[in-house]
Amino acid sequence: MDVLPYLVAVWIFLVGCYGLATSRNLIHAVGCLAVCQSATYVLLLAVGYRDDATAPVFSDLEPGSRPVVDPVVQALALTDVVVGATVTALLLALVIQVAKRHGTVDPDELSELRG
């Protein structure tokens, strides 16, 4: 199956979306967003994969002696991991404040504004 890795990424993304839409807990929703994001890692790394290739690092590899996987998508996935972690931290900080001010983390109960 040539498209199976891409379909896995699609599946992970849709599972994350389903979790986001049906979530009854904001912490759970932040986790689902992280699941959606990990789908992009799977997609990126699947796009960059190459049969019989090795990592694009030439410190112990003669340049040109072996095929290497696509370094561009690896760099994209790498920066996204750290940025995603800090953005998740920001969202969790928001959840802490929501829980303190409203006493609930259920998004359905958060319908009114409060200062």
Added chain:
Amino acid sequence: MNPRTRLCLVAVGGAGLAALLVAACLRLPDFGGDSHPYGERAVRASLARQTANTIASVNFDQRAFDTMGEMTILFAAVVGCVVLLRQTRDEHRDRPEPADVAPPVRRYSLIVLPVALVVGLYVIAHGQLSPGGGFQGGVVAATALHLLYLGADYRALERVRPVGLYEVGDAVAASAYLVTGLAGLIGGTAFLANTLLPYGTFNALSSGGTVPLLNAAVGMEVACAVVLLLARFLDQAVEIEEESGK
């Protein structure tokens, strides 16, 4: 909207999205195929600039401007966390009581702490040569400090972690990246263009022109950012208590 109609709506939208995504997947290049035009060009450019780790070259040379944007997101997220998690008027700080730590845990974490710290710094320093770099090494170095919280207690961690200093460090690292980029302008080329420094010998510590400098700046920023984030969350968990009777 009641949960039932919402679920129906999600099912309809999800089915449409799934159909579109699957159709897109079928048109993608074959998995594991040989055609990677961008990858081949990136490898060639990286070798031309004496950077052994192509991923570091992509991040800090070929798309250094993009990495600056990502670094800014990181910085903004940390500032947002610091603002959101500060102590409010109806809260007060309680000094945490020291807790007993099992001797094996204490021994293990105190042995691993220096090792983990050195590994983190090594990964940052060798970002242009071996797998790793500022993003990963920064996280390793920052989490190494928190072994002190596991092995000793919160007060010991506070002593090695003056939060104010790390806030300054975060800002200094972000500016260092900008200043390295601006140095290119003064040198008569473009912003963040890697033409200022000699490219050095292949596979040596001082190779890749400005790549090691930008890498170090990002490493410092990520380390400071992770320390700050964990400090704020630990504050919330350990120190800040809500005023009683409210």
